Amino acid sequence: YRNESDTDWTKMWTFQTCNEFGFYQTCDSWKNCLWTPGLNDLEWNTRLCRIGWGFTTEEVAANIDRTNCKRGGLSLNATRILSVNGGVDPWHRLALVTSDDPSLPTIWVPGASHHYWTHHGSENVDNSVARARAGIRGIVKQWVREDARAILPEILL
Known part of the structure; x- marks a missing residue:
């Protein structure tokens, strides 16, 4: 090398x-x-x-x-980090795969490999990938909504 x-x-x-x-x-x-x-x-x-x-x-x-x-290893001193991992993804060994902290949500995608849920493809995806995509969208929307309320409370309330 x-x-x-x-x-x-x-x-x-x-x-x-x-x-x-x-x-x-x-x-x-x-x-x-x-x-x-x-x-x-x-x-x-x-x-x-x-x-x-x-x-x-x-x-x-x-x-x-x-x-x-x-x-801090897997004891993260952070918030709003969404960890999405697949069951056949070798990277998950370095990732947060479960969390009791609601500000550090995790999504586990059985049978999926690295970033499978982010690749554009057929709409006929596995149910676990469809659920992961919906979960990702929901969490990110929630975080954006919370930030918008904090910045512009009189408009959004």
């Missing part, structure tokens, strides 16, 4: 995974996954960190711990 460009998004993304959150889509040889088992394991991913920037596997792990301590 010797791309010297400072603007190549794949290089920037890989640096961020090595330096901050270590998210890697792995497929260990003993797992039943969609990708080629055993070829894309943790060692393969962290090797890019070592080759590209000299990070050891231990440094990557320490960087992840530092980021989680600094940012």
Whole structure:
């Protein structure tokens, strides 16, 4: 991995995974996954960190711990963040998938992959995707309505 460009998004993304959150889509040889088992394991991913920037596997792990301590991990100190995740999306391991906080709603889409609910396509979508889209619209509309009332209460009341 010797791309010297400072603007190549794949290089920037890989640096961020090595330096901050270590998210890697792995497929260990003993797992039943969609990708080629055993070829894309943790060692393969962290090797890019070592080759590209000299990070050891231990440094990557320490960087992840530092980021989680600094940012709160999954204990978010924020509001109005809607987390939508799919059941076959490997990214959901880094996401908030359940929440007791009404200001941090979550939507789970069984059988869906990464951003499936955002792609334009046939109107004959799976019921879970249709429910997710309706849920997203409803939550965003509610937040916009609440903001509008706070800014212009005499007009909207």
